[in-house]
Amino acid sequence: MRGVFKMNYTESSPLAESPAIGFTPELESIIPVPSNGTSCENWREIHHLVFHIANIFFAVGLVIPTTLHLHMILLRGMLTIGCTLYIVWATLYRCALDIMIWNSVFLGINILHLSYLLYKKRPVKIEKELKGIYQRLFEPLHVPPDLFRRLTGQFCMIQTLKKGQTYAAEDKTSVDDRLSILLKGKMKVSYRGHFLHNIYPCAFIDSPEFRSTQMHKGEKFQVTIIADDNCRFLCWSRERLTYFLESEPFLYEIFRYLIGKDITNKLYSLNDPTLNDKTIKKLDHQLSLCTQLSMLEMRNSIVSSSDSEDGLHQFLRSTSSMSSLQ
Numbered sequence: 001m002r003g004v005f006k007m008n009y010t011e012s013s014p015l016a017e018s019p020a021i022g023f024t025p026e027l028e029s030i031i032p033v034p035s036n037g038t039s040c041e042n043w044r045e046i047h048h049l050v051f052h053i054a055n056i057f058f059a060v061g062l063v064i065p066t067t068l069h070l071h072m073i074l075l076r077g078m079l080t081i082g083c084t085l086y087i088v089w090a091t092l093y094r095c096a097l098d099i100m101i102w103n104s105v106f107l108g109i110n111i112l113h114l115s116y117l118l119y120k121k122r123p124v125k126i127e128k129e130l131k132g133i134y135q136r137l138f139e140p141l142h143v144p145p146d147l148f149r150r151l152t153g154q155f156c157m158i159q160t161l162k163k164g165q166t167y168a169a170e171d172k173t174s175v176d177d178r179l180s181i182l183l184k185g186k187m188k189v190s191y192r193g194h195f196l197h198n199i200y201p202c203a204f205i206d207s208p209e210f211r212s213t214q215m216h217k218g219e220k221f222q223v224t225i226i227a228d229d230n231c232r233f234l235c236w237s238r239e240r241l242t243y244f245l246e247s248e249p250f251l252y253e254i255f256r257y258l259i260g261k262d263i264t265n266k267l268y269s270l271n272d273p274t275l276n277d278k279t280i281k282k283l284d285h286q287l288s289l290c291t292q293l294s295m296l297e298m299r300n301s302i303v304s305s306s307d308s309e310d311g312l313h314q315f316l317r318s319t320s321s322m323s324s325l326q
Contacts, residue, residue: 054085076114083107155240161227168221175209185231197269207262
């Protein structure tokens with residue numbers, strides 16, 4: 001007991017003698033004391049070059065502008081490279097298991113997302129027979145190839161008509177069944193024996209009927225459409241196409257525009273039945289005042305007349321007079 005007591009006294013004696021050495025409470029308050037145990041007194045050496053290269057890739061990925069077409073693919077690519085370099089740095093130069101594990105998780109997430117983005121950007125193969133339609137009608141309107149493939153691959157088929165066969169007969173064929181685009185050949189449209197105009201490839205065959213049946217169901221064709229050559233055309237089921245377009249608002253607006261433009265081209269063809277396919281392509285860029293006046297007169301004459309044949313004769317008379325003026 002005595003030895004223990006003496007040892008305790010010896011250990012505590014420096015603290016007891018500290019005031020006698022000359023230290024005062026005022027001097028103790030001047031001595032800096034760290035506020036917590038995490039204060040950095042001595043900075044460590046700079047990390048390995050791999051660490052800095054990884055952060056450069058992160059920085060480049062974050063400053064890529066969002067207006068760039070491949071923005072997300074480039075961002076995920078930069079993050080993937082950065083995470084890979086972080087794993088190399090943590091494994092070989094830092095020996096930090098937690099840093100390696102977290103960056104492995106981030107690397108897996110970025111690789112999955114990058115793979116998905118690359119899969120969406122894969123080249124979609126379009127059938128050779130449909131390439132002309134896509135390049136002329138849908139591609140200029142920025143319709144993606146995969147959406148066009150969905151449009152042409154589910155509820156449509158390619159059909160054939162030999163020369164002289166009838167696509168639609170006036171007052172007999174229903175307009176509610178289908179919508180078609182001519183792929184190859186030429187068709188002739190007539191009304192009660194009067195030739196109206198031709199239909200060329202990459203044009204809708206029955207666009208006026210499609211537009212009219214959006215308001216009235218159960219109507220019949222008012223014209224006869226006959227194959228003037230061996231023809232092939234792409235045919236949609238009208239009902240299934242309507243349901244599909246309702247689920248794709250962007251494609252619905254594209255169809256509205258294409259059908260309206262096709263109807264306009266057919267009206268110009270009525271004004272000048274000698275128009276060929278190359279001339280119709282130029283109609284979007286070259287519109288004359290006489291053509292516009294004759295088209296307005298044609299529309300008014302057809303709409304205002306209750307008897308279709310009288311309306312046709314009235315339009316033919318106005319067309320011949322306007323052609324003589326031109």
